Amino acid sequence: MDFSLTDEQRLIVDTTRAFVENELYPHELEVERTGVLRPDLVEELKAKALEAGLYAANIPEEAGGAGLDTVTWLLYERELGRASYALHWTCVARPSNILMAGTDAQKEKYLYPCVRGEKADALAMTEPGAGSDLRGMATTAVRDGDDWVINGTKHFISHAEEADFCIVFAATGEEDGPRGKRKKMTAFFVDKGHPGFAIRPGYRNVAHRGYPNAILEFDDCRVPSDAVLGEVDKGFDVANNWLGATRLQVAATCLGRAERAMEHSVEWAATRKQFNQPIGKFQGISFKLADMATEMKAAELMTLEAAWKFDQGTVTDSDMAMAKLKATEMLAMVADEAIQIHGGMGLMDELPLERIWRDARLERIWEGTSEIQRHIISRALLRPLGG
Template identity: 40%
Template sequence: MNFELTEEQQIIQTVARDFAQQELQANAKALDEGEGRSGLLANLKRLSELGVMGLNIKNEYGGSEAGSIAFSLVITELAKACASTAVTVSVTNMVAEVIQSVASDTQRARYLPKICSGEYAAAGFCLTEPQAGSDPSAMNTTAVRDGDHWVLNGAKAYITSAEYAGVFVVWAVTDKTAPKGKGISCFLVERETPGLVVGPAEKKMGQHGSATNPVYFDDCRIPEDALMGALNRGYQVALGELAGGRIGIGSLALGLGLSAIEYATAYAKERKQFGQAIADFQGIQWMVVDHATELEAARLLLMQAASRKENSQDFSTQASMAKLFATEAANRACYSGLQILGGNGYNREYPLERLARDVRITSIYEGTSEIQRLIIARSILR
């Protein structure tokens, strides 16, 4: 088994790391304080020019065809500097991949170049609803055929990048008589469509720079050809794409955990107590070692899942394992990193306070840790 990155993957990782350190890091604090939106949008455009918005999309649509491993590497590097930017990139790539996977040739040609080029600052994944989170098959949003149109009605919750997404993939019930999860279809809905309303941004604990909004559909009329994939088979599409999204969120969490431990380690070398650097104390050393080891294990789990996806092997269980382990390990790493800084870790002048808030959501979105355990258990016990 070869654990080495290819030359291309190393170059992509380096480009992402350099961009994150030079451009994203400077804007991360402003985003966390409710400012810097123009900088975020400018950076998203520049990332699209680097090929980051279509990492697993074919060249003919403007993508870079870099693959799933490169995607994981890029998200990790971006997250080390700015989780809000990283999650926008991750979700936009997920939307692009679902379009490439199940859309018609006409739909691919219409939307993928706009996503990959940055003409659309981002793309939205409209699945979750106020009463349908961990159980998306319980959604209430409907799409009713009316002549040569579909009419959407309902509400979606916690939609990443909704404020500046150019297109949304929207799941809705198209057959109310079908068994649960069997009568759901997915549609492509453009941002400016009448009847689509983006609600006020949620006031969140962390990742303040990433817009998270409700999206409402009020007699939203979309053309018949907005249907993406087979009628009443959309739920299966959603489940498949969520598995890929979990690689992205696991990678994002890994970046946050690495950032926390790297900063805390550097701090421990400089901070002196009892006449010596606190890094000389075994208690601090073991904290650093334990988290460095866990994060390395998380990296390998993510690489395994990404490699299987890239090679068209089943990767759902591996993605859930990677997401579960990486997000939980990153939460522990950020908490310990803050602890190493002591009172300064609780001070907003230092980045650990932001990292600890930003990382918390990673064990919740794209499927909670509890849902990942259910998925893994079913695979083991099947």
């Protein structure tokens, strides 16, 4: 098995790393201390990302994106993940791949403007009473003539306030399942400012400053039939077909942040002196570094193997769940140990470690909690034996 990078992959990694260090790092402290990502800064960095060819790298070439294979895309995501989430996600946007499921007219209206940096999207699934259990969602869409009428509430919706439109999932009926009735879902495009659609400020949280969440309210929100994304009642199929690799995206960004924390830790251990010698000479510190490096290597290999299998068409839900589980829990461990190695200095915002430590907590929750990932993995092991 060849683990080396191609010349093209090295170029993408180097270009992305340079952009992150030169264009994003300098603004991290401002975003962390103010909790705000200035709109003028977004436009400035977006223009630079577009010029550098780093925008919409996850979208196929035929749609105007970079058309990266999954392995190369995740190498790129790992480099972006080294920076503040608000900066790398908002200013170097990767439009949701689910937009590829749209009709030609929908692509003209939504996908292509996102690729060009003219519009931004937000994905609305989670509700106050439906997180991991998406079929428990209470938001409904009822057909009324040629229209659909949407009612309900979504929350924890990332960057909805900055988005020009949302892709909203709603219950549109029921079907018989192995455990009785279950809801059928449909995805809809809903433009910002559409009658009956309101965006409210979300919850204050400890992680990802400058990258707010929002609450979406739908009150008899009437949309036309051509607002349906994919097929009616096939929302789960649309999501499964186009959103599968998002768990690998989370894993890749975790690798980037862990690498940054590790670099700070190694440098500190080699230069910080106590008792007349570098603290890295003490096993209490050196063994931490060894454990951190081992966990990082394991997470990297699992993530890139899953990406390779994704490109071969052989990846399983279990492969992606393992990668997401390992990488997110690895980041939590590495971030915590990095702060321990730095002592009190690790908690000061002069270094990025306290931000990495805070932000790491969310990774084990969104895109499927660690418990959901373990359920997916264990189900794949037990089902063939009737368990």
